[in-house]
Amino acid sequence: MAKKTTKKKNTTKTKAKPKRAFKKPSLILSNQQKLIFGSLLIILGVLLFISFLSFIFTGKEDQSALSNFPERSETYKNWASQLGAWVSELFISNGFGLPSFIFSGLIFLSGVYVTLNLKKEKLRNHWIWGTLIVVWLSIFFGFFTHKFDILGGTIGFEMNHFFQDYIGKIGTALLLLFGLIAYLALRFKVTGDTFVKLFSSAKRDFQNDMNPNAEDDAQTAIIDNSLTEEAEAIKSAFEISLDKPEPTISNHSKPKEEKELNIEVEPQIKSEPQVEAEPEIKVEVESVEEEQSETDNLAAKLVEDFGKFDPTLELSNFQFPHLDLLKKYDNEGISIDQEELEENKNRIVETLNNYKIGITSIKATIGPTVTLYEIVPDAGIRISKIKNLEDDIALSLAALGIRIIAPIPGKGTIGIEVPNKKSTIVSMRSVIASQKFQKSDMQLPIAFGKTISNETFVVDLAKMPHLLMAGATGQGKSVGLNAVLTSLLYKKHPAEVKFVLVDPKKVELTLFNKIERHYLAKLPDSEDAIITDNTKVINTLNSLCIEMDNRYEMLKNAFCRNISEYNAKFKARKLNPNDGHQFLPYIVLVVDEFADLIMTAGKEVETPIARLAQLARAIGIHLIIATQRPSVNVITGIIKANFPARIAFRVTSKIDSRTILDGSGADQLIGRGDMLYTQGNDLIRLQCAFVDTPEVEKITEFIGSQKAYPDAHLLPEYVGEEGGTNLDIDISDRDKLFREAAEIIVTAQQGSASLLQRKLKLGYNRAGRIIDQLEAAGIVGPFEGSKARQVLVPDLVALDQLLENEQ
Numbered sequence: 001m002a003k004k005t006t007k008k009k010n011t012t013k014t015k016a017k018p019k020r021a022f023k024k025p026s027l028i029l030s031n032q033q034k035l036i037f038g039s040l041l042i043i044l045g046v047l048l049f050i051s052f053l054s055f056i057f058t059g060k061e062d063q064s065a066l067s068n069f070p071e072r073s074e075t076y077k078n079w080a081s082q083l084g085a086w087v088s089e090l091f092i093s094n095g096f097g098l099p100s101f102i103f104s105g106l107i108f109l110s111g112v113y114v115t116l117n118l119k120k121e122k123l124r125n126h127w128i129w130g131t132l133i134v135v136w137l138s139i140f141f142g143f144f145t146h147k148f149d150i151l152g153g154t155i156g157f158e159m160n161h162f163f164q165d166y167i168g169k170i171g172t173a174l175l176l177l178f179g180l181i182a183y184l185a186l187r188f189k190v191t192g193d194t195f196v197k198l199f200s201s202a203k204r205d206f207q208n209d210m211n212p213n214a215e216d217d218a219q220t221a222i223i224d225n226s227l228t229e230e231a232e233a234i235k236s237a238f239e240i241s242l243d244k245p246e247p248t249i250s251n252h253s254k255p256k257e258e259k260e261l262n263i264e265v266e267p268q269i270k271s272e273p274q275v276e277a278e279p280e281i282k283v284e285v286e287s288v289e290e291e292q293s294e295t296d297n298l299a300a301k302l303v304e305d306f307g308k309f310d311p312t313l314e315l316s317n318f319q320f321p322h323l324d325l326l327k328k329y330d331n332e333g334i335s336i337d338q339e340e341l342e343e344n345k346n347r348i349v350e351t352l353n354n355y356k357i358g359i360t361s362i363k364a365t366i367g368p369t370v371t372l373y374e375i376v377p378d379a380g381i382r383i384s385k386i387k388n389l390e391d392d393i394a395l396s397l398a399a400l401g402i403r404i405i406a407p408i409p410g411k412g413t414i415g416i417e418v419p420n421k422k423s424t425i426v427s428m429r430s431v432i433a434s435q436k437f438q439k440s441d442m443q444l445p446i447a448f449g450k451t452i453s454n455e456t457f458v459v460d461l462a463k464m465p466h467l468l469m470a471g472a473t474g475q476g477k478s479v480g481l482n483a484v485l486t487s488l489l490y491k492k493h494p495a496e497v498k499f500v501l502v503d504p505k506k507v508e509l510t511l512f513n514k515i516e517r518h519y520l521a522k523l524p525d526s527e528d529a530i531i532t533d534n535t536k537v538i539n540t541l542n543s544l545c546i547e548m549d550n551r552y553e554m555l556k557n558a559f560c561r562n563i564s565e566y567n568a569k570f571k572a573r574k575l576n577p578n579d580g581h582q583f584l585p586y587i588v589l590v591v592d593e594f595a596d597l598i599m600t601a602g603k604e605v606e607t608p609i610a611r612l613a614q615l616a617r618a619i620g621i622h623l624i625i626a627t628q629r630p631s632v633n634v635i636t637g638i639i640k641a642n643f644p645a646r647i648a649f650r651v652t653s654k655i656d657s658r659t660i661l662d663g664s665g666a667d668q669l670i671g672r673g674d675m676l677y678t679q680g681n682d683l684i685r686l687q688c689a690f691v692d693t694p695e696v697e698k699i700t701e702f703i704g705s706q707k708a709y710p711d712a713h714l715l716p717e718y719v720g721e722e723g724g725t726n727l728d729i730d731i732s733d734r735d736k737l738f739r740e741a742a743e744i745i746v747t748a749q750q751g752s753a754s755l756l757q758r759k760l761k762l763g764y765n766r767a768g769r770i771i772d773q774l775e776a777a778g779i780v781g782p783f784e785g786s787k788a789r790q791v792l793v794p795d796l797v798a799l800d801q802l803l804e805n806e807q
């Protein structure tokens, strides 16, 4: 039945994929089929064994009856009757003689393999070796008989006859011996050594017998043991193959087939004898000194002579600002107002009861600005029902900024955040002084503030790797930026981090001018390090892109994957400064009022920002972007995708909240530094640490008064679009958008750069340059002061003609 199925399968395969099916006809049986087929083979094996066994005693008597085979009326003495007698006659008398017993064993074994789904390769080996043994034994037995008998069977006798005719009796005996040796060598990996050991052990035995007082040396005993075991093994293996088809466990060097079967049943037996036999062989591991490459050697020597490279050496006396520069507030520390707690609790319970929502338990966690009430509703209450009551609960608590978290991730409760009547200030001093910040080993640690459970919240900017900050005006963005910069100033040496500050408002970051030569980076030709002019931002961003490319080149040459690996290698003096290597400080680009920048410079800013955001993380350039208006045309998809870490201060609408956080919540904050932080998954509500302008001033003054580098850190030069206009006359150097711009100008009949800026979303510089090119092409007239330029081409047809004539 099984075969039928297989056949069927094969034929369908042949039709579908004739080549493959022809190559490898597969015999795939289902488990049921395996059981049926396997048990059939086992029974066949047993039946064969019974037939063979009884043939020894009844073979002669059945001889005459067999001549009438398959006559049904004949009676047979064989225990398996007619068929048993016939098969035994075939295998034993006409075949291989008594060694044919091995076939019954092999058929039995095949049944076991098929039933238990064991490896086919092993079974194949059993059959090959088994058949060879049968042949050898048959010839061996035939060697000693002079007529047909059941010992070696007809084949054994005839083969002997054949050999003896050609190579004589001695030749046949030697051939048999050779067969045995080849078998032992191939099957049991017996080598010449084995015989030498066997001989020497026999010699020692003999000597011991002669000298009974000899000490019972443990080691010798082991060797003896193993050797005699080995000798036994060869002997017993031989016997097993001959007489017992079932596997037996005797020692480690049993025949492979027996051993393998045992491993599957009792794996521990396999290793036992090995442990006994092997303690004698000890492997001595010689310690090898690692070869050092030449650069390693040189680096080691340099480090030995000069110590590790210290990037802070130039400003070795630099002192980090001390804590006293930060203000201590009186109303710090959380005070528990029992009355307020009780009141809020009652109101929550009451409001929920009004909507028939029962509560099993309620727990409060008091934070600096909000208190989190964690409730467990009665069984069967829908979470969405509570979430929908957000406004009703806010109304009954008469409080702004209620946020419902249903459910709190990982807790299985529902959270209701209620603002405290009296909020406490989280001072910058308290978060900077916290152990969490002081002991952090992060690369760019930032202490943002405190969580709702009053824990200091410290994150690594290097891991973020870029940060997007949004919030309506007056909600604490600038304070947040100052908190970030202050954190870094308290933890990082001027050699380790540089800031690129963009401040279109011109007033927010001016205080940091004082630390220009310590911590700021700027373009080589610019006067101020803090960029307040939007047109200069484009150059700076492009310069940062060049810096990024340069750094990647350096990393590539140094075989490093990121800046920390590179700097570590540089400090260990494995990178030669003469090859252009240098210690790389982190660069943090801070852009305040990003919306303003996008409005004025559009794509010209977005493209390098997106490029930096995508690629700069590994080489230590990190971006912090703040904006008042988190609308989709400011925070575009490409920017959002590359800023997984986001901070939202209070925003005015749900839409804004969704733009920045991909969900609501920021519209329910209470302002004044109340913020939500996300790094891709959970939202964490934080109270931002407060650092006031006088504090920042004190810190920058403290740093600014210390010895500084001769200049700010210089970024690579960027030859911007402000280059001379002479080139523009050349047609091939025209802007890519030249034709489009010309069409806009001609259609509108208005030669103004701002029109191009608006329509093509260009920066001022580029639009101005296109206007110059249009002038050179004779499309617009010369500059006329505040008035728009005159358009010299009346319509698009004329424009087409003009441009075609040019070529």
Ligand SMILES: Nc1ncnc2c1ncn2[C@@H]1O[C@H](COP(=O)(O)OP(=O)(O)OP(=O)(O)O)[C@@H](O)[C@H]1O
Residues within 6 Å of the ligand: 425, 426, 471, 472, 473, 474, 475, 476, 477, 478, 479, 480, 628, 672, 673, 674, 687, 688, 689, 690, 691
């Ligand atoms: N973490 C804070 N803790 C306490 N008060 C804060 C906190 N952050 C901000 N405030 C208060 O809010 C005011 C406005 O903050 P900030 O100047 O940072 O707002 P902003 O979002 O930068 O506004 P704009 O966008 O107009 O510059 C601060 O003067 C301060 O009184």
